[in-house]
Amino acid sequence: MTLPFDTKTIRAQSSTAGGDDELSIIPTWSVILAVIVFAAAQYLFHEVLPHGRHEMLPMRLLMGYSWGTAFASYILLVGYVSRDVKRRNMSAKLWMLIVIVMPGGIGAVVYFLLRQPILSRCPHCTTEIASSYHFCPQCQFQMAPVCGQCFRGVQITDVYCTQCGHDLAADGAPARLRVYGDQ
Numbered sequence: 001m002t003l004p005f006d007t008k009t010i011r012a013q014s015s016t017a018g019g020d021d022e023l024s025i026i027p028t029w030s031v032i033l034a035v036i037v038f039a040a041a042q043y044l045f046h047e048v049l050p051h052g053r054h055e056m057l058p059m060r061l062l063m064g065y066s067w068g069t070a071f072a073s074y075i076l077l078v079g080y081v082s083r084d085v086k087r088r089n090m091s092a093k094l095w096m097l098i099v100i101v102m103p104g105g106i107g108a109v110v111y112f113l114l115r116q117p118i119l120s121r122c123p124h125c126t127t128e129i130a131s132s133y134h135f136c137p138q139c140q141f142q143m144a145p146v147c148g149q150c151f152r153g154v155q156i157t158d159v160y161c162t163q164c165g166h167d168l169a170a171d172g173a174p175a176r177l178r179v180y181g182d183q
């Protein structure tokens with residue numbers, strides 16, 4: 001049997017699980033729109049709205065900046081949600097509607113409370129699985145290193161299990177993790 005995985009697969013999975021580049025999933029259209037809206041807010045407060053004699057420049061700067069930032073952040077948030085729903089297998093239309101329609105960011109709060117765990121695919125049989133699983137429920141492919149005695153999760157560099165003290169070297173590396181030893 002050929003090994004259906006390589007270091008690239010593992011690296012891709014660990015990057016999605018780690019969440020280091022969460023901000024990079026924000027789509028370009030929402031970044032551009034956010035910049036435009038921020039600029040429009042500056043234009044609105046400095047050019048369009050009538051400023052009386054008493055209204056001072058620092059006040060206008062502050063208002064333009066705070067409203068611009070608030071609207072721009074909101075657009076970035078909507079952009080983030082539009083990508084995030086897809087990797088959690090949730091209804092994109094429904095959640096975009098909730099986040100946009102519910103006032104004052106309440107929709108976004110509801111979204112972050114109720115969202116499902118991120119899904120990934122088993123590299124062996126392509127079943128969709130939650131990223132917290134240790135084994136694929138369909139083909140028993142090992143998704144994460146576990147202790148051979150108590151089956152709790154361990155770090156790939158651990159020599160002994162932190163939960164039961166089992167000697168992990170005695171387990172023998174599962175096929176998926178052997179690539180690390182070969183390097």
Ligand SMILES: [Zn+2]
Pocket residue numbers: 122123124125126127136137138139140141
């Ligand atoms: Zn599988």
Ligand SMILES: [Zn+2]
Pocket residue numbers: 147148149150151152161162163164165166
């Ligand atoms: Zn253990």
